[in-house]
Amino acid sequence: MAALLLRTSRGLGACLRVATGCPSPSSCVVAAWSSARWPREGAVAWRTHAQVRHYSSSDKLSIDMDDKTGVAVLKLSNPPVNSLSLELLTELAIGLDKLEMNPSCRGVIMTSAHPHIFSAGLDVSEMMGKPTEHYREFWRAVQEMWLKLYGSSLVTIAAINGSSPAGGCLMAMCCDYRLMADNPKYSIGLNETKLGIVAPFWFRDTMMGVVGTRVTERSLQLGLMYSPAEAVHVGLVDRTVPEETVFEEARTEMARWLKIPDHARQITKSMMRKTTIDHLLAQRDSDISNFANFISKDSIQKSLTAYMQALRQPKK
Numbered sequence: 001m002a003a004l005l006l007r008t009s010r011g012l013g014a015c016l017r018v019a020t021g022c023p024s025p026s027s028c029v030v031a032a033w034s035s036a037r038w039p040r041e042g043a044v045a046w047r048t049h050a051q052v053r054h055y056s057s058s059d060k061l062s063i064d065m066d067d068k069t070g071v072a073v074l075k076l077s078n079p080p081v082n083s084l085s086l087e088l089l090t091e092l093a094i095g096l097d098k099l100e101m102n103p104s105c106r107g108v109i110m111t112s113a114h115p116h117i118f119s120a121g122l123d124v125s126e127m128m129g130k131p132t133e134h135y136r137e138f139w140r141a142v143q144e145m146w147l148k149l150y151g152s153s154l155v156t157i158a159a160i161n162g163s164s165p166a167g168g169c170l171m172a173m174c175c176d177y178r179l180m181a182d183n184p185k186y187s188i189g190l191n192e193t194k195l196g197i198v199a200p201f202w203f204r205d206t207m208m209g210v211v212g213t214r215v216t217e218r219s220l221q222l223g224l225m226y227s228p229a230e231a232v233h234v235g236l237v238d239r240t241v242p243e244e245t246v247f248e249e250a251r252t253e254m255a256r257w258l259k260i261p262d263h264a265r266q267i268t269k270s271m272m273r274k275t276t277i278d279h280l281l282a283q284r285d286s287d288i289s290n291f292a293n294f295i296s297k298d299s300i301q302k303s304l305t306a307y308m309q310a311l312r313q314p315k316k
């Protein structure tokens with residue numbers, strides 16, 4: 001139980017270091033992941049007689065866990081555009097942590113409760129006209145969500161049922177597999193430069209892990225948004241499917257991934273992602289300071305204001 005409390009209160013990285021006796025975040029990720037799925041003493045806390053259990057207490061996020069299949073469905077539900085506010089980011093990190101701690105959970109399907117928008121990315125209003133302390137808190141929450149999702153040992157599948165700019169694209173890229181509705185009106189990509197802001201190194205590295213260096217360099221500099229077909233072409237999305245089948249296709253894909261023994265897949269995933277995760281863990285505080293300084297600049301605030309005004313103009 002002590003280990004369980006450490007897990008919930010200090011996050012997966014810290015608890016895993018305790019569980020494995022590893023002194024530093026950088027030296028224990030592989031060992032940690034290989035043992036993370038066996039915290040049997042913590043099992044009692046999440047065991048339930050019902051087959052489907054509702055996890056999240058937030059109205060902005062629903063998480064339903066099916067104990068029989070081991071698959072959780074995480075639905076973003078923050079109208080109108082599922083923007084990632086401080087509150088939603090915090091709920092996401094907590095929800096992902098709970099799933100990670102649940103020994104019967106093996107996979108998560110992430111999707112949107114609202115058709116047409118997967119997520120509009122970070123809530124721009126959280127980055128405008130606020131005190132520096134708020135920017136620091138907000139950015140820590142962005143980091144935390146990324147660490148939990150990118151660092152998840154579970155199979156993660158993004159069922160992208162709408163547009164997914166910037167932070168929305170980041171969440172999808174953190175997943176192990178991406179299916180997108182084949183509606184040409186939808187788009188996905190890291191468009192930060194179009195807002196006059198710069199995607200930090202861990203956004204870049206996440207994208208490089210998915211599409212490689214050249215496509216990332218072009219996509220980031222130009223702030224490219226891709227149609228679903230283009231996204232498949234550059235490897236940003238694994239495949240498109242008819243809009244009405246996105247969720248069922250995600251379930252079928254999940255079943256394929258769950259045929260692989262967890263320990264072998266988890267250690268492999270860890271090997272692929274460890275360097276990128278360690279890079280952020282080693283620079284967390286300086287990354288927060290960089291963000292807070294950058295976003296507080298008058299020129300950046302003006303850029304964001306102009307971007308939001310343009311967004312509010314009636315669409316042609």
Ligand SMILES: CC/C=C\C/C=C\C/C=C\C=C\CC(=O)SCCNC(=O)CCNC(=O)[C@H](O)C(C)(C)COP(=O)(O)OP(=O)(O)OC[C@H]1O[C@@H](n2cnc3c(N)ncnc32)[C@H](O)[C@@H]1OP(=O)(O)O
Pocket residue numbers: 080081083117119120121122123124125163165166167168191192195197198199200290291294295308311312
């Ligand atoms: C040196 C470097 C150091 C450190 C790093 C520094 C900086 C890094 C910083 C930040 C990284 C940020 C990543 C992000 O995620 S930024 C967010 C980018 N997101 C976008 O650009 C999306 C913008 N939105 C859209 O494109 C569209 O809204 C849409 C396609 C998602 C949906 O289109 P719709 O036509 O269906 O809806 P709209 O009418 O456009 O919007 C409805 C409503 O929602 C508001 N809104 C939209 N997106 C956001 C958002 N991201 N945040 C807050 N609010 C948003 C929009 O203004 C409308 O509001 P009103 O109803 O008009 O009030």
